[in-house]
Structures are given as C-alpha cells and as structure tokens.
Amino acid sequence: MWAFPEIRNVADIVRYNAKQYPQQTATQFMGYALSWAEFDEKSSKMANAMRSAGVNQGDRVLYYAGNADDYFLTIYACAKINAVFIPMNWRLSSTEAAGILNDAKPALAIVQNSFKDLWDSARSMIDLDIPSIDMIAGQREQNPLWQWYDGADSSDPNAYCGLDDTTWQIYTSGTTGIPKGVEFCQAGIMNMRLCEHLEPAYTWGAQDRFLFCVPSFHLLGLGLSMQAMYNGATIVIATQFDPTEVLQLINEQKPSLAGVAPVMLQMLLDHPKTENTDFSSLREIMYAGSAISVGLxxxxxxxxxxxxxxxxxxxxxxxxxxxxxxxxxxxxxxxRLTSCGKPLPLIEIKIIDTDGQTLPANQPGEMLIKLPSIAKGYWQKGEAWQEVFNTGWYKSGDVGYFDDEGYFYIVDRAKDMIVTGGENVYSTEVENCLSLHPDVAAAAVIGVPSEKWGEEVKAMIILRSGTKPSEADIIDYCKAHLARYKCPKSVAFVDDFPRTGAGKVSKKDLRAPYWENHGRSIG
Structure with a gap:
C-alpha cells in the first residue's frame, strides 16, 4: 500500500535515501551540508548513544532546541530505536514548560545552550530527574551533542517498530486550555505520506530543496519536511523565522519549495530586502497554520x-x-481564494448541525473529518480524546460548509463565532473584508459584550506604515461591503496581536479584557 515499498516507517525514510541518493545533500544548515549517507550514519550513532544512556523502546526523548540539522537527526535517531520524539515549544514560559515535562516524563532531553536558563528553571519546578545533553547549533564537531555520540556504534540499531507504536508526541498550542500531548503512531505518519503522495498536486522529488523556516515544534514544518524527505528532497534549514535570514537563504541556497504560516508571508512581503530578493528558484509555496486574508x-x-x-x-x-x-x-x-479547497485522497469530510444531522451544500455547520492519518490519541487524556474523536470521525471544532462544486470554506472556529442580536457573524468573513482595505496590514475580529445585542463585533487593526485612517473610515468601509449586522461597532488600532506559541493570533487573549466580570466563557 505504500508509495515506496521499502519505506514502512519513519526510520526507513533515511535508510532508503541513504541507499538511493548516498551523496546527495540531506540537510543544509549554517553553511554545512550532510549527505544522506552521513545523515544515516550520524542518526545511527545518536540512536545507539541514546540506548547506552538508558533510552528504551517507548521512552520519550525531548528536543528542547530550535531549528538545526540536529532536529532531524534526533527525529530519525528516535525512530531507529522506536523511542518517542517530542519537539518542545521553546516559546513557552518555564512554568508552562514544567507542566509539559511533568506530563511527558522524558527519559532524555537534548537542550540547546540558548534555552539552558529556561530549562534549568523548568526543571527546578518539578520532582523529576531528567538526564540532558547540551547542544550548540551549527558547531559541527564542536557541538557537545555531536561529541556525545561520536564514539558510539555506527551500525543501524534497526529496532522493530509496530504500526501502532507512538513515534511523535506533539503538544497542542493550548489556545483552548492546557496543552495536550498528541500521539502519532507509525501507521498514521506513513498514511499521511501516502495521502500526500497520491495527491497529483504534490510534485515533489529528489531534485527539490525544501526551505524549513517555521519553528521546530510546529507540525506545519515537521509534516512538510517529512513529506519532502520521503521524496528524497534536501532540507535547507533556517535557524529561525527571521525575514532577513530567510530572504538571504532564498537568494543563496535557491530552495524550490517552502512552507510558511500567513503571518510569516506578511513579514517577508513587508521587509525592505524583499525588493532585492530573487524568488525565481521557488516553484511552490505551501501556506497553512492559520487563516489567510484575501488581501495578503x-x-x-x-x-x-x-x-x-x-x-x-x-x-x-x-x-x-x-x-x-x-x-x-x-x-x-x-x-475561491477564501476556500480551503478539497480533501486529499483517502480523506472524507461531512458537515453536521447541532443535532448531529448531515447538512447539504452551502449550509454552515461543524466539520467532521475521517482520515487514515488521525492521531493515536491524547497522552494520558483518554476522556479528552473521546470528546473529539468517536465513531471514526474527528470533531474539528471548525464551522464550515461546502459549495456546489465541492470546495470547502472555513467560516470560523466554533468558539470564535459571534452571535449578535440572534445573527451569526463569522469573524473570518469580516477579517477578509478588512484585509482588502488599503490601510490595513492585518485584522482580527472578536465579539465583545453589548447590552443591546448580547455581543457585538469589534475589529482590532494593525495599520500599514504611514497610514492613519479613523475608526469611522474602517467602519464605513465595512458597511460598503458587508451586511450591517456583520460590521464592527468599534475599532481598536494596535501594534500587534497576542499570539500562541505557534504564532497564531490568540483570540482568547484578545477577548479576555472585554469579558472580564461577565458570565460568558471566553475560552
């Protein structure tokens, strides 16, 4: 059933590419390239060093570091001994990090020097003895992590990996509460590769160079880079998403593929060096992670x-x-640009109303998804998983509909929908309208308390440099393009939005000051 019969699990990706493309570059990072043959050998050494340090099958290995070739080496080293890879959100506070450490109880942690203080602070808050290995990104032979495993056996440990064995554990960004550890098993990860491989729009191959510039803990980057590596492509790694560095990499490393979140795309377009950047090597940009405005x-x-x-x-x-x-x-x-498109092969979507009845075309309701790549569950939170996944369908929490041609549209998160005077207002529709205003760089729309309407629409606006429209200008623009009840009753001009660790706008934090001392939940 697999696209490449030799690739049956995550570890097989590096094994296969080391045989097929031994001298081709696997990763390019800070001026240093690792071939697939070198990458295979190093990941085996790291895997054996982990075993010698007491990491067994099913144990958790925490990667508390940023973007680096070490990130990918750790992924495959864990896979080769059937350990569980956990990419840590390094944007979290030490208190938040301590909560995840207490939940995951890793057998080993790889900690970048720049996050050492946060690590030490988080460790001091919990009663766990977690061995850690220091790492300094881009230092090659001077990297303490490379030195740690350099003397280990270079033969492939080749541990047996069952299809239902947990391979990754990724913690949710926590926009709806305490982060949960989402477990991914070998079968789910490989089924996602199959869904993407069967999709004609994916034309990725070993000749491609994928630009990895999103945070290392974000599934957007992990998923797309795995698909690129599954097809033998080179990964060009940015140390972080810094527009200057990313634009320089595009000029110098000539990537053909890239994956970004909309906010990153906006930052690139707004950067002064964009004018002198040669984008001709790029043949495809994948964007995801949050809603994108039509204007952007x-x-x-x-x-x-x-x-x-x-x-x-x-x-x-x-x-x-x-x-x-x-x-x-x-x-x-x-x-059509406001659509999220159509499902990939092997994936089904249905729209249901509040009574669970399936809705026809053009009727908004909650989106339920059936797909072979669905997560195994939430680590140690079985009841929470049952709330979102039962009878084979995943409850997305998104409100959407499909049109007569089968295109799906996300109109809002269920919790972000605004009910004003009995009418439903979808914040994304208003945000799309605002994004087309010539003075608006970005917009976020929320519901705030209203004695008359229950709640009313409020727009939070980041302006383009050098512009200064009034609140009335923004509201009048909306009135010219939207039904009156959908238009903002008030506008706030801000420098930025509160964001989650994954870079998404945190509507919960935007709403919080307005709903304090009111009876409604703002989660």
Missing amino acids: LKRAMEKIPCKFMQFYGSTESGGAITLLRPDDHDLNNEH
Whole structure:
C-alpha cells in the first residue's frame, strides 16, 4: 500500500535515501551540508548513544532546541530505536514548560545552550530527574551533542517498530486550555505520506530543496519536511523565522519549495530586502497554520512568481486535510481564494448541525473529518480524546460548509463565532473584508459584550506604515461591503496581536479584557 515499498516507517525514510541518493545533500544548515549517507550514519550513532544512556523502546526523548540539522537527526535517531520524539515549544514560559515535562516524563532531553536558563528553571519546578545533553547549533564537531555520540556504534540499531507504536508526541498550542500531548503512531505518519503522495498536486522529488523556516515544534514544518524527505528532497534549514535570514537563504541556497504560516508571508512581503530578493528558484509555496486574508494572498501572488498551495489541517489530523491547489489560485476569483479547497485522497469530510444531522451544500455547520492519518490519541487524556474523536470521525471544532462544486470554506472556529442580536457573524468573513482595505496590514475580529445585542463585533487593526485612517473610515468601509449586522461597532488600532506559541493570533487573549466580570466563557 505504500508509495515506496521499502519505506514502512519513519526510520526507513533515511535508510532508503541513504541507499538511493548516498551523496546527495540531506540537510543544509549554517553553511554545512550532510549527505544522506552521513545523515544515516550520524542518526545511527545518536540512536545507539541514546540506548547506552538508558533510552528504551517507548521512552520519550525531548528536543528542547530550535531549528538545526540536529532536529532531524534526533527525529530519525528516535525512530531507529522506536523511542518517542517530542519537539518542545521553546516559546513557552518555564512554568508552562514544567507542566509539559511533568506530563511527558522524558527519559532524555537534548537542550540547546540558548534555552539552558529556561530549562534549568523548568526543571527546578518539578520532582523529576531528567538526564540532558547540551547542544550548540551549527558547531559541527564542536557541538557537545555531536561529541556525545561520536564514539558510539555506527551500525543501524534497526529496532522493530509496530504500526501502532507512538513515534511523535506533539503538544497542542493550548489556545483552548492546557496543552495536550498528541500521539502519532507509525501507521498514521506513513498514511499521511501516502495521502500526500497520491495527491497529483504534490510534485515533489529528489531534485527539490525544501526551505524549513517555521519553528521546530510546529507540525506545519515537521509534516512538510517529512513529506519532502520521503521524496528524497534536501532540507535547507533556517535557524529561525527571521525575514532577513530567510530572504538571504532564498537568494543563496535557491530552495524550490517552502512552507510558511500567513503571518510569516506578511513579514517577508513587508521587509525592505524583499525588493532585492530573487524568488525565481521557488516553484511552490505551501501556506497553512492559520487563516489567510484575501488581501495578503493577492499581495503574495503578485510579488512572488511561483505556485501557491494552501492546506487546512490540525495537529490531531497529522497533516493536510484539504488543499486549495495551485490551479485554484485565480486572482480573478476572489471567492475561491477564501476556500480551503478539497480533501486529499483517502480523506472524507461531512458537515453536521447541532443535532448531529448531515447538512447539504452551502449550509454552515461543524466539520467532521475521517482520515487514515488521525492521531493515536491524547497522552494520558483518554476522556479528552473521546470528546473529539468517536465513531471514526474527528470533531474539528471548525464551522464550515461546502459549495456546489465541492470546495470547502472555513467560516470560523466554533468558539470564535459571534452571535449578535440572534445573527451569526463569522469573524473570518469580516477579517477578509478588512484585509482588502488599503490601510490595513492585518485584522482580527472578536465579539465583545453589548447590552443591546448580547455581543457585538469589534475589529482590532494593525495599520500599514504611514497610514492613519479613523475608526469611522474602517467602519464605513465595512458597511460598503458587508451586511450591517456583520460590521464592527468599534475599532481598536494596535501594534500587534497576542499570539500562541505557534504564532497564531490568540483570540482568547484578545477577548479576555472585554469579558472580564461577565458570565460568558471566553475560552
């Protein structure tokens, strides 16, 4: 059933590529390249060093570090001994990190020197003895991590990996509460690779170079880079998402593929060095992670001469659920640009009402998804998993609909929908309208308390540099394009939005000050 019969689990990806493309570059990082043969050998050494340190099958290994070749080496080293890889969100506070450490109870941690103080602080809050290995990104032979495993056996440990064995554990960003450890098993990860491989819009191959510039703990980067490596592509690694560094890598390393979140795309377009960047090597940009405004997408398509493809998914889905394929990116069809596309092969979606009844086309309701890559569950939180997954369907928490041509549209998160005077207002619709205003760089729309309407629409606006529209200007613009009840009753101009660790706008934090001392939940 697999696209490549020799690749049956995560560890097989590096084994296969080391045989097929031994001298081709696997990773390019800070001026240093590792071939697939070198990558295979190093990941085996690290795996054997982990075993010698007491890491057994099923044990958790925490990666508390940023983007680096070590990130990928750790993924495959864990896979070769059937240990569980956990990429830690390094943006969390030490208190939040301590909560995850207490939940995961890792047998070993790899800790980058720049996060050592946070690590030590988090460790001091819990009663666990967690061995750790220091790491300094990009130092090659001077890297303490490389020195730690350098003398280990270079033969492949080749541990047996069952299809239901947990391989990754990724903690949710926590926008709806305490982060949960989402477990991914070998079968789910490989099924996602199969769904993407069966999709004609994915034309990735060993000749490609994938730009990895999203945070290391984000499934967007992990999923897309795995798909790139599954097809033998080289991974060009940025140390972090810094627009200057990313634009320099595009100029110098000539990636052909890239994956970004919409906020990153906006930062690239707004950067002064964009004008002197040669984007000609890029043939496709994948964007995902949060909603994108029509205005931003149009700017990107006009500036960067490549194909664009959007995917909609969630941490629990293990990757893409739907794709808005390159051929659907038509600047003359603005409504289609607001779609999240159609499902990938092997994936089904249905829309249900509050009574659980399936809805026809053009009727908004909650999106339920059936897919072979679904997560195994929430680590030690079985009841919470049952709330979102039962009878084979995953409850996305998103409100959406499909049109007569089968294209799906996300109109809101169920919890972000605004009910004003008995009418449902979907914040994304208002945000899309605002994004087309010439003075608006970014917009976030929330519901705030109203004595008359229960709640009313409020727009939070980040302005373009050098512009200064009034609140009335923004509201009047909306009135010219939207039904009156959907229009903001008030506008706040801000420098930035509160964001989750994954870079998404935190609507919960935006709403919180307005709903304090009110009876409604703002989660």
